[in-house]
Amino acid sequence: MELSAFARGGWRLLGDPGRFPRRPYAALLRAAFRSLLDHPRAGLDDPDLKDIDPTVLKHCHAAAAMCILEAGKQKADVSAISTCLEDCKLDKERIEQFCTEYQCRELVTVLSFSIGRSPLHITDVSWRLEYQIKSNQLHKTYQPSYLVTLNVENSDSGSHPDVSFSCTMEQLQDLVGKLKDAAKSLERGSQM
């Protein structure tokens, strides 16, 4: 597992007890994990961090976050992380503190899963069945019609207008048939 020069610089600062006494170090680690997993600004208002120079704080916070994401990306184990941080001149105790926090937070892999581009993702479907009787152009139509709405999510912005369409019973049967084919192939594929 390797970190960029910028990140290594930040970790060297984090390893310096003069710049980062014990309590601010622990507070910064907590802030870095929380800002990735909970909310971007979480933890930075910790009173233990108020004496740290803002530029240094920003650099170190970024370095910690990069290390967390890189470890998640590579599915690094404790020894890989330790080796990496040893190169940044961190003492054993501080390395252990980081690894403990990392192992407690299994969500890091989930986070890495969710970063990245993908097509619109279907999350749910709703449907409506109606029976058409007449329109102003045509009377006595008497046919069932389905309105299907697919709820979709955009990986970037989260929400997206839903995809709606109407279909006859035969068309819906065609659609369901094709989806069932896909599901069957999935089942066969997963058995391989």
Next chain:
Amino acid sequence: KLGVGVDAIQHGVEGLTYLLTESSKLLISEIDFQDSIHVLGFSDELNKLLLQLYLDNRKEIRSILSELAPKLPSYHSLEWRLDVQLASRSLRQQIKPAVTLKLHLNQNEDQTAQVLQTDPSTLLHLIQQLEQALGEMKTNHCRRIVRNMK
């Protein structure tokens, strides 16, 4: 060639169009059609011709009229593909199955295609929900309504 003025032809065509369109729209029975044109005082032969014209063309006229109703994009077809994501910029060594769908829809003569993706459990959920939707038409409630509407 017909030896008739342009105006007369135009009125004739308009009249015929109106007759056929209205009759098809309302889907009137043969008897009602015959009664309606009787007032025009045409010969029997002409009446028979008009009736035949109506019966031959009403299905097509109705399908054209049905295009005029307000409507949403309608389903045309679906293509699907199974993928397994192995890695991304942010995460290596993955095994993430995904189903990619291409939904073809028709809207006012334009065909659109939309690429969508879903995961295996959502796919099963979609199938279950839509099968329930299909099942609805067979329930007693729906059958009763359909019977009584006709």
